[in-house]
Amino acid sequence: MGGRPEAPGAPLNAPLVPASNFLLGTERVYSRTEATETWEAFEDVIGGLEGGEAVAFASGMAACAAVMHRMPDGGHLVLGDDCYLGVAGLAEAGERDHGWRVERLPVADERWPERAGAADVIWLESPSNPLLEVADVERICAAPRRADATLVVDNTFATPLFQRPLALGADVVVHSATKFVGGHSDLLLGVAVARDPDLAEELRETRGLTGATPGALETFLALRGVRTLPLRLRQASASAAVLAERLAEHPAVARVRYPGFGAVVSFELAGAAAADAACADARVIRHATSLGGVDTTMERRGTHERQEHVPPGLIRMSVGCEDVEDLWADLRRALGG
Ligand SMILES: Cc1ncc(COP(=O)(O)O)c(C=O)c1O
16 A cells, blocks of 8 residues: 555545646755656555565656666677567667677577576566566576676566566566556556666666656556556456456467466467457457556557567457456457357
8 A cells, every 4th residue: 555645634645746846945856857746656556566666657668768778788688589569679779779689588498597697688578478478487587697687577467466576586677557557548657666776776867867757647547547456457367367268169269378367368360361350340349459458458469560470360368357258258259159
């Protein structure tokens, strides 16, 4: 229950503070560099959930870019072969513009602990987007690495409800808070949570210099969203497990990918045309990108760039909070019975 005002007579919820500047006389001067009460409260809650010091950003990509900023010119980055396409884009840009050596490993590869030992930045996304591959986060976090290395876990899909990487030894956790943390598809927000307060300070500095600051309204909404994260995710994950099981039995479905927890299910149809038709025919399930909201959404991921490794008929479905039988009836209809 972090992020709550404590003073007698204070409102129960942290107030929405839309401010760019403050009356001089304290450390709070200008809200690109000093937090407003609203984002302080949001950071307090997420920091508490992940077990570190949280730094909120304007989007998940802003958080990822700030952490990736730790890569030195000519440095060595180890990254999963399946990961959010924006992060793959950052790696490509680093390779091209800063001489990074980018090593892409299958997410579940045995060599991660060994490869982590030599890297500047080890970037784990587990479960991965969109193939839902799962890494041995515990083993990789426990493996020896250089004192100046940064081990990052993108916890967007698992959320701290299913995985707490800092407790396992990761240096930083990043989130697209746009997704499950916000939970209502009405904001863009990111957060990086560091185990070491010095690293959190470095990230705050990068945020201030690049102007990647979160909006007041976004943090207010995300703060409200995160209060129901356990309820939403419990419902959505239970439904996702049921749908994954039923989809696996459906004759139109070639393969189901579900890690056994969480609210995202990916499944493969015969090809791109079949997947496009299913997405277009669904009614309860909205044909939309992104994930983590109360509404179930699905889309064919092969429509995006940097998804050449994704089977053309793969649909990524983010299960929301609707009745599971309504979702199954809709899916069955969209899949042709
Ligand atoms: C795993 C993961 N990380 C990072 C991001 C980037 O977040 P945002 O879209 O909030 O910038 C996304 C977005 O889909 C994502 O799925």
